[in-house]
Amino acid sequence: MKDAHVFSHYKEALIGAVMDLAEKHPEVVFLDADLSSCIGSTAFQKAYPERFYNCGIAEANMAGVAAGLSSMGLVPYIHSFGCFASRRDYDQLFISVGYAHQTVHVIGSDPGITAQYNGGTHMPFEDIALFRQIPGFVITEPSDAQSLYDLTLQVHENGAPSYMRLPRKGINFRYKPGEVKLGKGVELADGDDVAIIATGVVMVDAALGAEKILREKGIKATIIDLHTIRPLDTELIEKAAAKCGRVLVCENGRYAGGVGEMIAGHLAAVNPVRMAFVNVGERFGEVGNLKYLAPAFGFTAENIADKAEELARK
Amino acid sequence: MDKTEMEKLKDAAFRIRCSTIREIASFGSGHIGGSMSIVELLSYLYYREMNVDHSNPGKEDRDRLVVSKGHSGPAVYATLASKGFFPEEWLSTLNQGGTRLPSHCDMTKTPGIDFTGGSLGQGFSAAVGIALGQRIRKMSAHTFTIIGDGEAQEGQIWEAAEAAGAWKLDNLFAFLDLNGQQLDGYTKDIIPSVHMPDRWSSFGWDVHVIDGHDFEQIEAAIEDAKRIPGLPHMIVMHTKKSFGYIPGEGIKANHSMTITKEQAEEAIKALAEREGR
Numbered sequence: 267m268k269d270a271h272v273f274s275h276y277k278e279a280l281i282g283a284v285m286d287l288a289e290k291h292p293e294v295v296f297l298d299a300d301l302s303s304c305i306g307s308t309a310f311q312k313a314y315p316e317r318f319y320n321c322g323i324a325e326a327n328m329a330g331v332a333a334g335l336s337s338m339g340l341v342p343y344i345h346s347f348g349c350f351a352s353r354r355d356y357d358q359l360f361i362s363v364g365y366a367h368q369t370v371h372v373i374g375s376d377p378g379i380t381a382q383y384n385g386g387t388h389m390p391f392e393d394i395a396l397f398r399q400i401p402g403f404v405i406t407e408p409s410d411a412q413s414l415y416d417l418t419l420q421v422h423e424n425g426a427p428s429y430m431r432l433p434r435k436g437i438n439f440r441y442k443p444g445e446v447k448l449g450k451g452v453e454l455a456d457g458d459d460v461a462i463i464a465t466g467v468v469m470v471d472a473a474l475g476a477e478k479i480l481r482e483k484g485i486k487a488t489i490i491d492l493h494t495i496r497p498l499d500t501e502l503i504e505k506a507a508a509k510c511g512r513v514l515v516c517e518n519g520r521y522a523g524g525v526g527e528m529i530a531g532h533l534a535a536v537n538p539v540r541m542a543f544v545n546v547g548e549r550f551g552e553v554g555n556l557k558y559l560a561p562a563f564g565f566t567a568e569n570i571a572d573k574a575e576e577l578a579r580k
Numbered sequence: 581m582d583k584t585e586m587e588k589l590k591d592a593a594f595r596i597r598c599s600t601i602r603e604i605a606s607f608g609s610g611h612i613g614g615s616m617s618i619v620e621l622l623s624y625l626y627y628r629e630m631n632v633d634h635s636n637p638g639k640e641d642r643d644r645l646v647v648s649k650g651h652s653g654p655a656v657y658a659t660l661a662s663k664g665f666f667p668e669e670w671l672s673t674l675n676q677g678g679t680r681l682p683s684h685c686d687m688t689k690t691p692g693i694d695f696t697g698g699s700l701g702q703g704f705s706a707a708v709g710i711a712l713g714q715r716i717r718k719m720s721a722h723t724f725t726i727i728g729d730g731e732a733q734e735g736q737i738w739e740a741a742e743a744a745g746a747w748k749l750d751n752l753f754a755f756l757d758l759n760g761q762q763l764d765g766y767t768k769d770i771i772p773s774v775h776m777p778d779r780w781s782s783f784g785w786d787v788h789v790i791d792g793h794d795f796e797q798i799e800a801a802i803e804d805a806k807r808i809p810g811l812p813h814m815i816v817m818h819t820k821k822s823f824g825y826i827p828g829e830g831i832k833a834n835h836s837m838t839i840t841k842e843q844a845e846e847a848i849k850a851l852a853e854r855e856g857r
Contacts (some may be wrong), residue, residue, distance in 0.1 A: 295716065316716060319747070327705045327739035334709020337687070337695055339640070339715060357699055358736075362706055366696040367688050 283418035304364035329355035333362035348374030348390035378518030389551025395523020410440035457486025461506035473566025598786035599658035603760025615655035649728035650684035650697020665692035701734030730762030745784025
């Protein structure tokens with residue numbers, strides 16, 4: 267189990283994990299769509315030139331080629347920005363991968379507002395909803411470098427096709443090697459007034475900030491890092507809902523088809539509780555840095571704390 | 581090819597055509613046009629060319645065929661059944677609930693189907709991936725794939741064509757079923773399939789142009805292509821949609837047709853007469 271402190275960006279943890287897999291598994295191959303230098307898959311290309319293919323700016327073909335490679339017993343990883351990795355090749359992922367029972371691991375970088383300077387055209391908010399429509403796809407969004415590394419290995423071991431929302435630039439460390447398990451969310455704080463379920467770096471960081479603000483106001487919050495979106499950790503969610511009776515779901519994406527709707531749908535069936543949501547609503551993305559975008563979209567500790575407080579006092 | 585071999589192939593094509601017509605008639609309707617136009621090619625591939633084993637359809641080092649124009653499933657199934665991949669009786673279950681023979685080729689359902697088709701353009705990319713996979717795994721096997729001329733209107737075809745050319749996949753043999761028709765009518769009236777041989781050459785492919793109903797030309801094209809290293813191979817086949825299902829020949833609306841059991845037997849009789857059988 268590698269310590270992710272050897273990496274200095276999230277993308278290095280991803281490529282490091284895939285290269286560690288490639289060393290053990292000769293069937294691992296990597297395809298990129300002209301974003302190799304953005305994700306650092308150039309390192310994979312250097313180490314395994316016969317197992318790396320740059321498909322150019324042709325995501326649909328990349329997904330189809332990956333499906334064909336999978337049918338030959340190879341295990342392809344394909345990368346593009348999340349908006350293109352989900353939308354430009356969606357029918358290919360649905361039919362040639364999902365419907366055809368092939369295993370392809372899709373890496374979609376720069377989820378939601380982390381696309382920053384690439385702006386609204388590059389800001390995937392709907393990608394979770396899209397992958398949720400394809401039976402069998404595992405969906406992850408790690409919130410630190412260690413869980414990113416560990417989940418990449420576990421998703422490979424799991425064997426189902428997958429989509430990872432990958433933070434690309436920057437790094438933080440939250441977990442110890444081996445601490446995070448695929449499909450099992452992590453309770454980062456334990457309180458019984460309100461449960462805040464968050465996915466991804468931006469939202470988990472903001473939720474932890476909110477927990478402090480709430481604590482100062484005498485509101486005790488449970489904070490859950492839902493790094494695996496599918497399969498949903500229903501056990502942990504039901505436990506938190508039963509304990510708090512109030513659930514706030516925070517995601518760097520859309521409600522429709524997203525994490526909040528998924529959890530609401532589950533709880534509606536087993537234990538309806540009062541819920542609230544932090545997400546992008548009906549907005550498209552826009553250009554800017556995180557300092558501008560996070561408050562503009564309400565993805566801050568303060569906004570989450572306000573929503574949680576309102577929910578807790580209802 | 582000697583005369584005996586030629587007769588064997590012609591017999592196979594005739595039997596496959598009869599089975600395909602009866603198969604579609606057992607359901608009552610189906611994609612007759614694009615099934616019948618590739619029967620010579622299917623017969624050649626399965627009876628003379630491809631290294632496949634009906635008793636072990638998943639054999640790893642086999643040659644593979646991706647019928648990207650997946651709606652030709654009925655002809656593919658008739659061919660596979662004739663080679664023993666599954667019982668001939670399955671053919672009468674086409675498109676029935678619970679069948680293993682769906683309208684469009686499906687690798688998860690039918691023994692001998694190497695990749696799923698149906699969403700046009702996709703099988704072609706998969707074929708490129710399969711050919712690439714054979715290379716990565718250092719196999720000497722070939723990948724064959726069949727696309728339609730209507731299908732070549734899909735942008736994905738040209739993304740895949742570019743990639744196969746760039747990667748010099750000389751183990752990839754593609755066939756274009758240039759029958760001049762698509763669901764809504766003639767390609768010339770919709771989006772014409774202009775300059776197909778030149779298009780493929782300019783994408784870095786070795787190109788051959790043949791009559792797709794002529795076994796000797798199919799053989800010559802494949803054998804010539806095998807002698808050309810470093811380029812993927814495109815064999816442009818001039819064909820007739822519905823060729824051999826005489827009621828569908830030369831008409832516009834022959835993509836999918838209603839066929840009763842009586843019509844099927846009449847059509848088979850007419851075909852036998854035309855072929856002197």
